[in-house]
Structures are given as structure tokens and as C-alpha cells.
Amino acid sequence: MDDILSTHPAKDTFDLPQLRAAIDAASRCASTCGTCADSCLHGDHVEGMVRCIDLCTQCAAICRTTAEILSRPGPNGDSWRSVVEACIAVCRECAKECSSHEHDHCQQCAQACRDCADACQTLLGVAD
Numbered sequence: 001m002d003d004i005l006s007t008h009p010a011k012d013t014f015d016l017p018q019l020r021a022a023i024d025a026a027s028r029c030a031s032t033c034g035t036c037a038d039s040c041l042h043g044d045h046v047e048g049m050v051r052c053i054d055l056c057t058q059c060a061a062i063c064r065t066t067a068e069i070l071s072r073p074g075p076n077g078d079s080w081r082s083v084v085e086a087c088i089a090v091c092r093e094c095a096k097e098c099s100s101h102e103h104d105h106c107q108q109c110a111q112a113c114r115d116c117a118d119a120c121q122t123l124l125g126v127a128d
Contacts, residue, residue: 015126018119022084023070025119029091029112030063036098036109043103052097056109059094062087063116070123081127084120091117 003020037056040049066087069080095113098106 015123018123018126019070019073022116022119022123023067025112025116026063026067026070026087029116030060030067032109032112033057033060033063033094036105039103039105049101052101052106055090055094055097059090059113062090066120081124084124088117088120088124091120 003016033056037053037060040046040053040056043049046053062083066083069083091113095110095117098110098113101107
């Protein structure tokens, strides 16, 4: 089955494999961050996990938004770049926080955040 992005009339606006990679990474990161925040909220010592919960919640929101914006690849100015740059920044911050905790869910979240930041950075690089 073809990727739906390949059917878009403005499909030449982006490098489709890199666009798909960024959308998929952002979607995975949003889901992972949501689960990590919920796991932290329901775990022991919640008071020590407040920053992690907060960053994971923020990261999930910006990643969902990024995936949604990138799923509409028609030419719409450069505002998408600002969204992707914000996603990269929040993902890096969240990865740093999550990697400082020993929980398996935090370690998995940190990796998902790094993967998303890398995929988005690559997309920006090929879009120049």
C-alpha cells in the first residue's frame, strides 16, 4: 500500500521519506511521553517526578501538533519550521530530564524524544 503522503498534490514540497520519518517519530514520541507521564504520576515518589511529568506532558502536546502539521505538506509558508524547531527543543529537554531517572519508562521516553528530535532535525536539513 502506498503512503498517503505520496498521493498529496503538493507532495514535492518535502522529501517524502524524511517527512514520513518525522511524522512517525513525533507520533511515537507523543504516545511514549503520555505513557511516561502517566507512569510517573502513578508511581512511587510522585513529588520527585513533577518536572518529568510536566515535560512529558508538554512534549506529548508539541509532538502531536508537529505530526498533525507535517501531515498536511501543502505549501503554507515557513510557519511549520517554527513548530518543528519547538518540537526539537522540547524533545531534547524532555530527553535530558527522562534520562536522569532510572525507570524503564523514563529511559524509553528519553530515547523516543531523541529519535524525534533527530528525525525533525533531519527534515529541517533536507528542507533547506
